[in-house]
Amino acid sequence: MPECLLTPLRFPAGLVVPNRLWLAPMTNLQSHADGSLSEDELAWLVARARGGFGVIESCATHVSLDGQGWAGEWGIFSDALTPGWRRAAESIGEQGSHLFAQLFHAGERALREEGRRRLSCTAIPGEEVAEATEAEIERIIEDFARGAERAVEAGLSGVELHGAHGYLLCQFLRADRNTRGDRWGGSYENRLRLIRTVMRTVRSRVPSTFVVGVRLSPENGTFLSGLDLDESLRTAAVLCEEGADFIHISLWDSKAMTAKRPEQHPARAFREALPAEVPVITAGEIWTAEDARGQREHGADAVALGRAGITTPDWPRRVAAEGGEPLRPPVTAEQLRERALGEKFVEYMRRWPGFVTEEES
Numbered sequence: 418m419p420e421c422l423l424t425p426l427r428f429p430a431g432l433v434v435p436n437r438l439w440l441a442p443m444t445n446l447q448s449h450a451d452g453s454l455s456e457d458e459l460a461w462l463v464a465r466a467r468g469g470f471g472v473i474e475s476c477a478t479h480v481s482l483d484g485q486g487w488a489g490e491w492g493i494f495s496d497a498l499t500p501g502w503r504r505a506a507e508s509i510g511e512q513g514s515h516l517f518a519q520l521f522h523a524g525e526r527a528l529r530e531e532g533r534r535r536l537s538c539t540a541i542p543g544e545e546v547a548e549a550t551e552a553e554i555e556r557i558i559e560d561f562a563r564g565a566e567r568a569v570e571a572g573l574s575g576v577e578l579h580g581a582h583g584y585l586l587c588q589f590l591r592a593d594r595n596t597r598g599d600r601w602g603g604s605y606e607n608r609l610r611l612i613r614t615v616m617r618t619v620r621s622r623v624p625s626t627f628v629v630g631v632r633l634s635p636e637n638g639t640f641l642s643g644l645d646l647d648e649s650l651r652t653a654a655v656l657c658e659e660g661a662d663f664i665h666i667s668l669w670d671s672k673a674m675t676a677k678r679p680e681q682h683p684a685r686a687f688r689e690a691l692p693a694e695v696p697v698i699t700a701g702e703i704w705t706a707e708d709a710r711g712q713r714e715h716g717a718d719a720v721a722l723g724r725a726g727i728t729t730p731d732w733p734r735r736v737a738a739e740g741g742e743p744l745r746p747p748v749t750a751e752q753l754r755e756r757a758l759g760e761k762f763v764e765y766m767r768r769w770p771g772f773v774t775e776e777e778s
């Protein structure tokens with residue numbers, strides 16, 4: 418039943434994308450030192466749009482300079498970067514696909530750079546991480562809004578707020594980290610305030626037809642969200658009330674049931690907790706069409722592919738439509754180059770256990 422993967426997907430904002438297959442957001446370290454788009458970053462994304470992915474998510478892109486996570490990260494923190502985003506949106510649009518920018522601030526996990534203050538909800542002594550002041554929090558909210566406005570100006574179809582994997586929005590959610598005594602920390606309501614305010618502010622600054630979604634880590638797993646399943650469901654529901662157009666849950670292993678209720682799959686839990694018109698997207702170890710269809714059966718409205726999207730740029734056509742097989746790791750550096758990865762991305766993938774082999778195929 419490839420239909421369940423290849424039918425159009427509609428968002429509350431009104432946008433309709435051609436299918437239920439997304440390229441997951443992937444940091445690839447290929448852009449220029451000043452945060453501007455490189456030819457390599459563009460080529461990698463356009464090849465996946467050509468391969469049939471209905472939505473192409475950008476890497477986590479920093480909305481503030483002090484939120485940059487890695488060298489070579491594509492930025493959205495300055496108007497000077499907008500032409501690159503426009504070029505990417507146009508090139509991806511020419512393939513019939515839609516570009517969403519993943520807006521993020523790395524918080525305590527930001528790059529250590531001379532002259533930059535690293536910020537989080539609370540200070541981390543010995544790690545040069547300072548507690549964000551009220552003024553800095555307000556400035557970061559504005560930075561998210563400006564990032565979203567730039568995405569609109571550049572002709573993108575949407576943005577995803579990166580509320581997963583332990584970066585700034587996630588750091589504020591965590592009870593064990595966010596012990597602030599002001600309105601931004603302590604109680605669950607206060608810990609929720611930053612991501613909620615960012616969603617509300619971004620939504621109010623972009624056209625109603627522009628898609629604004631959010632990515633969450635649903636349970637306290639490898640990449641800490643600090644939330645248990647029910648708090649995550651509540652968080653997602655609140656974000657839908659604030660206008661979220663989709664909820665993307667980052668699972669790492671999408672076959673696993675929830676830790677809290679082992680009889681319940683996370684996609685089902687989110688699908689049942691959220692308004693029917695808000696799509697739920699899952700990601701994590703989706704390699705085959707059967708894996709993807711399994712997610713749809715669990716309640717996901719669409720799936721995001723990470724590593725399978727790297728090895729098999731035309732996954733939507735080859736695997737979902739024609740019933741073929743994806744290329745599985747380990748893969749050679751040459752195979753990655755043939756699939757439009759630049760040298761920096763190839764080097765980065767060598768750091769992922771078992772992904773790149775030195776042997777020729």
Ligand SMILES: Cc1cc2nc3c(=O)[nH]c(=O)nc-3n(C[C@H](O)[C@H](O)[C@H](O)COP(=O)(O)O)c2cc1C
Pocket residue numbers: 441442443444445476477519579581582632667668669700701702703721722723724725769
């Ligand atoms: C090279 C690489 C870079 C990634 N960068 C990001 C990122 O910038 N933002 C994010 O939310 N997730 C990031 N992820 C996680 C993926 O989006 C995805 O959720 C994860 O890889 C699981 O899916 P997969 O098993 O299909 O690869 C990254 C994963 C990989 C492999």
